[in-house]
Amino acid sequence: MSNTANGAPKFRQIADQIRARILSGELRPGDEIPSERAVAADYNVSRPTATKALMLLRELGLVHSIQGSGTFVADLAVNRRANERYTKARTSGRIYADGTRAEIVAAEVIPEAPEHVARALQLEAGSAAIRRRRITWEGERRAETSTSWFNAELAGTAPRLLTKERIRSGTLAYVEEQTGRLGTYARDRTCARTAGADAEALGLTDEAAPVLVVEHIVYDQHDRPIEFAEAVYPSDRWSYEQRYDLT
Known part of the structure; x- marks a missing residue:
């Protein structure tokens, strides 16, 4: 098989x-x-x-x-990582599994992207960027809040990035289709902090609650960044497992 x-x-x-x-x-x-x-x-x-x-x-x-x-x-209380969602999207045309849904709460152009966003997207300081923010639900529970950032120049070629309509195949697949740029590899950086302003979106009552933050950058075939995403997870919704060889 x-x-x-x-x-x-x-x-x-x-x-x-x-x-x-x-x-x-x-x-x-x-x-x-x-x-x-x-x-x-x-x-x-x-x-x-x-x-x-x-x-x-x-x-x-x-x-x-x-x-x-x-x-x-088993009934998994873990969050699916980006590469697993890409696999889902490319095999089924849908980025989210059954029982999981995303609520788009913001889709707009920010006139001046935050410094770390501009750096990740290799934009000049003070450049505009598209911000697309979502809350991901698993059943009735908020499992993740995330924000995807794109170069504002995509507003013309990928206009759905600026609507609150869900893109069933995922934003990356949509941008690939509209621009011909293909996501070929990604880099993730993981850190922990307190929930702060993300507490409400995650349904947490304590802004000091610990959360995990994953910064995710997708690069095209020319090593240029397509998307910079910041995802925030409650501490009890994340499990990281990796296998590697010891030689």
């Missing part, structure tokens, strides 16, 4: 592929994961290898097993 030809053990490759489907929203909480027998057949591996793959997913807290019923996606 899937190509597992890379350097990692096959059980980890299988687990990583299923994990990607979960974190992209393709597999939702409560969805059944293929059985060990099905995984072994789909990936052309032995039953012990399939068992280890599902065991790894359980260890990561992504799935849980019910005796006599099967293995199911």
